[in-house]
Structure formats: structure tokens, C-alpha cells
Amino acid sequence: MSATTVHDRVLDLLRDPPAAPDTSAGYLDLLDPEEERAPSLAQSVMESTFLPQIYEKVWRPIGFNIAKGWPIGPGTAAEQAMTRAWLGLGRPGAADRPAATVLDVACGPGNVTRALAAGVGDGGLVVGVDASATMLGRAVADTSGPEVRPEVRYVRGDAVDLPFRDAAFDAVCCFGALYLFDDPWRAVDSMTRVLKPGGRLTVLTSRRLGLPASRAGVALLRRATGYTVFGDREVTRALTERGYTRVKQRRYPLMQAVGGTLPPR
Ligand SMILES: C[S@@+](CC[C@H](N)C(=O)[O-])C[C@H]1O[C@@H](n2cnc3c(N)ncnc32)[C@H](O)[C@@H]1O
Structure with missing residues (x-):
């Protein structure tokens, strides 16, 4: 598949x-510099030039694996397999991988x-969307070469108000970010909107420990840094309320993985 065809898709x-699509940085840039708002402290770190350089090999495995309770978690x-x-x-590598259209928020x-x-077969497309130009610069640099099948493309856009049309994707994934959004539930609405029926x-x-003092600490953390810590039932309830089965x-x-399926039409 040629690069033009993938951009068209x-x-x-x-x-x-x-x-006039702007793909000059290797990703499709849909953010208007005039409309950019001051980022929270947590998001400022994501937009630095340093973090993208150490994120995948150092920050992510150390931080996330500790939060998931590795080596037990x-x-x-x-x-990734889950x-x-x-x-x-x-x-x-399996022959029966679906030709799915997937969004990584x-x-x-x-x-x-x-x-x-790696889990999508010929004809599939995986689109990554992020607001940070420095993160996307790294994503583009690290996603090249013939081994990357099927095609992967990146878009600079807002996760809370996704720029995609309704029911565009078979699957949507949002890892390590819901806690950074100013309005996480609007973001879940947006992800639900772009999912196909049956998607x-x-x-x-994040996951809040069930300690008595943790609610107050969590509110303070959110005010100071923009980082939200979710209770055990908040995210599952958000999916159930939106019709997921x-x-x-x-x-x-210190983390939770939550998944659900939209009913077929
Ligand atoms: C910790 S990284 C997660 C990267 C990857 N998903 C993972 O699981 O390792 C969080 C990302 O969320 C992005 N982000 C935060 N708020 C956003 C928003 N409103 N729209 C788009 N991206 C956002 C940041 O720019 C950052 O790249």
C-alpha cells in the first residue's frame, strides 16, 4: 500500500x-496553534523534548510495571498480549489477524x-492520535521500515474531542492517558462515538488505593498537577452507562485495565 493511499485512508x-492537510512533520497535524491552551503540569512533562527520548525504554517500563505490581503483575x-x-x-505473525481499523488514543x-x-492483518490500519508534537516526532521516527505491517499513521489532535467521524473504528485503545485529560468522561464519550457497533x-x-486518606490526597493531586486517580468502580461504571457489554x-x-464491547446495531 503506498504512503498516499494510507494518508487518504x-x-x-x-x-x-x-x-490542505499538513503532514510536514510526518504526522497529520490537526491542532490549530491559535487554539492551544496552557497545559497542566502533567501534560507539560509530556510535551517536553526530553521525556519522549526516554519514555518507551525507561519511563514506561519502570513507572508502569511498578504501578502494575511487577513481577506479580x-x-x-x-x-500488550492482553x-x-x-x-x-x-x-x-498469525495468519488470521483481522484487517481491523484501530485507534490508539x-x-x-x-x-x-x-x-x-502487530495484531492487525493485511488491509488493516492503526492510527495513533496525540496532542504532543515532541511525542509524535518520536513516534514517527520509531515507526519506519518494512517490518511495520500493516500501515501505522499518526495524527496530532485532541483526545477529548477526537477529530474522527462516528463509527470509524473497530477497536479503540487508550493507555496511560485518561488520568491526564481535563475531562476524562468527555473523552470516553468521544472514544465511544468513534467506535463501530460491536467495536x-x-x-x-490509574487506580486509587482504598485507604481512608486517599480521596483527599487524590483531589489535592488533581488540583496541583492535573493528574486524576480513579476509583475501582468509576471506569467500569462509565462504560456500563454508555451501553458497553x-x-x-x-x-x-496502582493501575486498572478496563475493557468493554459496544452492542451490535
Ligand atoms: C504517558 S503517555 C501514554 C503513551 C502510551 N499510550 C502508553 O501507554 O505508554 C500520555 C500521552 O497522553 C497525551 N495526551 C494528554 N492529554 C491529551 C489530549 N487532551 N489529547 C491528546 N493527547 C493527550 C500526552 O501528550 C502523552 O503523549
């Missing part, structure tokens, strides 16, 4: 395709995006 997925490879299974994708440097791509959503996010959850010490 991404444009076809957009709610409001630009007349899953390491990165086990997390994600592909929950999203209905195939095993890397808040893709950062593309680490999860590439893991999803699957999986989220990996087969809602499942894995709880780790």
Missing part, C-alpha cells in the same frame, strides 16, 4: 478533513500503537 476517517509484553486479545486482534511515542499493529474499547489508567477489569496495585 486517514483523511477518510476524519469528521472534517482539512482542505504483567510486564510490557504480557500487557490488549490485543481484549480488542479482538490477532497474535503477531494518546499514543505518545507510538509504543502501544506498534504493538497493536471494543480498552483503557489502562462484557465489561471487564483487571486491578493492579
Whole structure:
């Protein structure tokens, strides 16, 4: 598949395709510099030039694996295998991988995006969307070469108000980011809107310890940094309220994975 065809396929997925698409940085940039708001402290770190350089190999495995309770909890490879299974994708290299259209929300440097791509067969497309130009720069640099099949493309856009049309994707994934959004539930609405009937959503996010003092601490943390910590039932309830079925959850010490399926029409 030629690069032009893949870019065309991404444009076809957009709610409001630009007349003159800007792909000069290797990703489709849909954010208007005039409309950019001051980021929270947590998001400022994501937009630095330093973090994308160490994110995938150092920050992500150390931070996330500790939060998931490694070595008892899953390491990165086990997390990726579970994600592909929950999203209905195939095993890397398997002949029966689906030609699915998948969205990775808040893709950062593309680490999860590439893991999803390994579970998609010929004709599939995995789109990573993120607001950070430095993260996307790294994602583009690290997603090249003939081994990346099927095609992966990146879009600079807002996860809370996704730029894609309704029912555009077979599967949507949002890892390590729901806690950074100013309005996480609007983001879940947006992810639900872009999923096809019968499509699957999986989220990996923060988890609050059940300690008496933790509610006050969590509120303070959110005010100071913009980081939200979710209770055990908040994310599962959000999916159930939006009509998801087969809602499942894995709880780790400081994180939770939640998945669900939209009913077929
Ligand atoms: C910790 S990284 C997660 C990367 C990857 N998904 C993972 O699981 O390792 C969080 C990402 O969320 C992005 N992000 C935060 N708020 C966003 C928003 N409103 N729209 C798009 N991306 C956002 C940040 O730019 C950052 O790249």
C-alpha cells in the first residue's frame, strides 16, 4: 500500500478533513496553534523534548510495571498480549489477524500503537492520535521500515474531542492517558462515538488505593498537577452507562485495565 493511499485512508476517517492537510512533520497535524491552551503540569512533562527520548525504554517500563505490581503483575509484553486479545486482534505473525481499523488514543511515542499493529492483518490500519508534537516526532521516527505491517499513521489532535467521524473504528485503545485529560468522561464519550457497533474499547489508567486518606490526597493531586486517580468502580461504571457489554477489569496495585464491547446495531 503506498504512503498516499494510507494518508487518504486517514483523511477518510476524519469528521472534517482539512482542505490542505499538513503532514510536514510526518504526522497529520490537526491542532490549530491559535487554539492551544496552557497545559497542566502533567501534560507539560509530556510535551517536553526530553521525556519522549526516554519514555518507551525507561519511563514506561519502570513507572508502569511498578504501578502494575511487577513481577506479580504483567510486564510490557504480557500487557500488550492482553490488549490485543481484549480488542479482538490477532497474535503477531498469525495468519488470521483481522484487517481491523484501530485507534490508539494518546499514543505518545507510538509504543502501544506498534504493538497493536502487530495484531492487525493485511488491509488493516492503526492510527495513533496525540496532542504532543515532541511525542509524535518520536513516534514517527520509531515507526519506519518494512517490518511495520500493516500501515501505522499518526495524527496530532485532541483526545477529548477526537477529530474522527462516528463509527470509524473497530477497536479503540487508550493507555496511560485518561488520568491526564481535563475531562476524562468527555473523552470516553468521544472514544465511544468513534467506535463501530460491536467495536471494543480498552483503557489502562490509574487506580486509587482504598485507604481512608486517599480521596483527599487524590483531589489535592488533581488540583496541583492535573493528574486524576480513579476509583475501582468509576471506569467500569462509565462504560456500563454508555451501553458497553462484557465489561471487564483487571486491578493492579496502582493501575486498572478496563475493557468493554459496544452492542451490535
Ligand atoms: C504517558 S503517555 C501514554 C503513551 C502510551 N499510550 C502508553 O501507554 O505508554 C500520555 C500521552 O497522553 C497525551 N495526551 C494528554 N492529554 C491529551 C489530549 N487532551 N489529547 C491528546 N493527547 C493527550 C500526552 O501528550 C502523552 O503523549
